[in-house]
Amino acid sequence: MTDKTSNQMWGGRFAAGPDAIMEAINASIGFDQRMAAQDIAGSRAHAAMLAATGVITDNDAEAIREGLLTVLSEIESGEFQFSTALEDIHMNVEARLKEIIGEPAGRLHTGRSRNDQVATDFKLWVRDQFDAAEKGLLALIGALVDQAEAGAEWVMPGFTHLQTAQPVTWGHHMMAYVEMFGRDLSRVRDARKRMNESPLGSAALAGTSFPIDREMTAEALGFDRPTANSLDAVSDRDFALEFLSTASICAMHLSRFAEELVIWSSAQFRFVTLSDRFSTGSSIMPQKKNPDAAELIRAKVGRIFGANTALMMVMKGLPLAYSKDMQEDKEQVFDAADNWMLALAAMEGMVKDMTGNRDSLAAAAGSGFSTATDLADWMVRVLKVPFRDAHHVTGALVAMAEGRGVDLPDLTLEDMKSVHAGITEDIFSVLGVENSVNSRTSYGGTAPAQVRAQVARWKQILG
Numbered sequence: 001m002t003d004k005t006s007n008q009m010w011g012g013r014f015a016a017g018p019d020a021i022m023e024a025i026n027a028s029i030g031f032d033q034r035m036a037a038q039d040i041a042g043s044r045a046h047a048a049m050l051a052a053t054g055v056i057t058d059n060d061a062e063a064i065r066e067g068l069l070t071v072l073s074e075i076e077s078g079e080f081q082f083s084t085a086l087e088d089i090h091m092n093v094e095a096r097l098k099e100i101i102g103e104p105a106g107r108l109h110t111g112r113s114r115n116d117q118v119a120t121d122f123k124l125w126v127r128d129q130f131d132a133a134e135k136g137l138l139a140l141i142g143a144l145v146d147q148a149e150a151g152a153e154w155v156m157p158g159f160t161h162l163q164t165a166q167p168v169t170w171g172h173h174m175m176a177y178v179e180m181f182g183r184d185l186s187r188v189r190d191a192r193k194r195m196n197e198s199p200l201g202s203a204a205l206a207g208t209s210f211p212i213d214r215e216m217t218a219e220a221l222g223f224d225r226p227t228a229n230s231l232d233a234v235s236d237r238d239f240a241l242e243f244l245s246t247a248s249i250c251a252m253h254l255s256r257f258a259e260e261l262v263i264w265s266s267a268q269f270r271f272v273t274l275s276d277r278f279s280t281g282s283s284i285m286p287q288k289k290n291p292d293a294a295e296l297i298r299a300k301v302g303r304i305f306g307a308n309t310a311l312m313m314v315m316k317g318l319p320l321a322y323s324k325d326m327q328e329d330k331e332q333v334f335d336a337a338d339n340w341m342l343a344l345a346a347m348e349g350m351v352k353d354m355t356g357n358r359d360s361l362a363a364a365a366g367s368g369f370s371t372a373t374d375l376a377d378w379m380v381r382v383l384k385v386p387f388r389d390a391h392h393v394t395g396a397l398v399a400m401a402e403g404r405g406v407d408l409p410d411l412t413l414e415d416m417k418s419v420h421a422g423i424t425e426d427i428f429s430v431l432g433v434e435n436s437v438n439s440r441t442s443y444g445g446t447a448p449a450q451v452r453a454q455v456a457r458w459k460q461i462l463g
Helices: 003-010 018-026 029-052 060-077 087-101 105-106 114-148 170-195 214-220 230-235 238-264 292-315 324-353 357-367 374-382 387-404 411-418 424-433 434-441 448-462
Strands: 154-160 163-169
Touching: 029 060, 029 087, 029 114, 029 214, 029 324, 060 087, 060 105, 060 411, 087 105, 087 114, 114 170, 114 230, 114 238, 114 324, 114 448, 154 170, 154 357, 163 170, 163 357, 163 374, 163 434, 170 238, 238 292, 238 324, 292 324, 324 424, 374 387, 374 424, 374 434, 387 411, 411 424, 424 434
Parallel strands: none
Antiparallel strands: 154 163
16 A cells, blocks of 8 residues: 555545554643643652662762753743653653753653553642632632621522522622532542542552652652552542542532623623623623623533543543553543633632622512512411411412512501401511511521621631
8 A cells, every 4th residue: 555545544634644643642742741840740759769769879869850850941941842752741751851861861760650650740730720729719718708798788589490589688698609619618628638649659550679668759749648559549530530520510600600690790680790800892782791701601611511521431441450541531631620710710800899789689689579488487476377378378468469569568457467367567577678688597597697607607717
């Protein structure tokens, strides 16, 4: 078969034939170069350990250390020339190290494999992202707590099915998201703790015969301990899956809040005003102020969910230990991490800058028969009417008010007595929205006092 025929068969962009295709599919340097700092940190720890255990000389270890620092400097300055022919970040770094220091570079890989090396690098990178996510979540939670404290008494409608349900306070609504993102923070910390074991020294899959000190390298890299099984250590990508799972849940929470901000900032609601920094205008309609940042956050969840599903599919059928399929673990995680951090930062910015429109919130809180439940509760509490009967009476009064185009507080006492003779003037003490929210004093309720208690609790948590 001629080269021309071969090229036609392979077709497309790979005009050079099978060799170019194999190089392209096999190489990961196009994306795993993002782990350069982690790769060099792991190699420095490994070299120091090899010298400490007598596997290599102190002179070789010093040459390796200095050479790796030079390589890192070149990468950080943009001078480093990455090569797809060298496949990945590990081989690119090692090849350049050899150019710089010569023979000692060949001793660096003693007692390890690319299998444990990539697992270590990737863990270090994901751990850094967990730390960044924790920082982002703390900032967002702090911004929400500030909003809750400022609006602890502001009344607004609470919704179910996006229909007016009962009055709540602005502070209570903000604190709902504090709890939500607080669980995300807990998941981040929990997953980070669980993943913090060092694979370095597991070698290809069975460990090594060299007298290495895995505790030393684990400590040098900030791990709590070395992994206990070399076969599992090079096979494990649970830490990446937990990262994506945690990111997915948090992204879903961000998307829910973003959806509310889109609705709330609309002309039909006017609950909030978003700052110009997180909004855009229309190219044709001058009156428009579009909540683009919120909409983009709402869309990011698709990419993060997709990354989670993609890596699950990569890992689901792999036998132990390492398979080349696992090279497909990083791009999804890199993309998800970028978009998660961006969404967290954008949401924090919107929350810090947004203004709750107290008058619009209060007007909406008093509409839609939002105090109907308070009326029913009053009948149960004062008249000792069974709740189901009170529910029926309240429904009849809602129908009466709706038919007249008024709200429940606008009905007269005589109107109410016509439905249930036991109702007294005291009923009006619970029908105002302020009275309603002030009465919800159960732990975790919407009463301003409860909101302030939760604000204080979270301020203590945040330090």
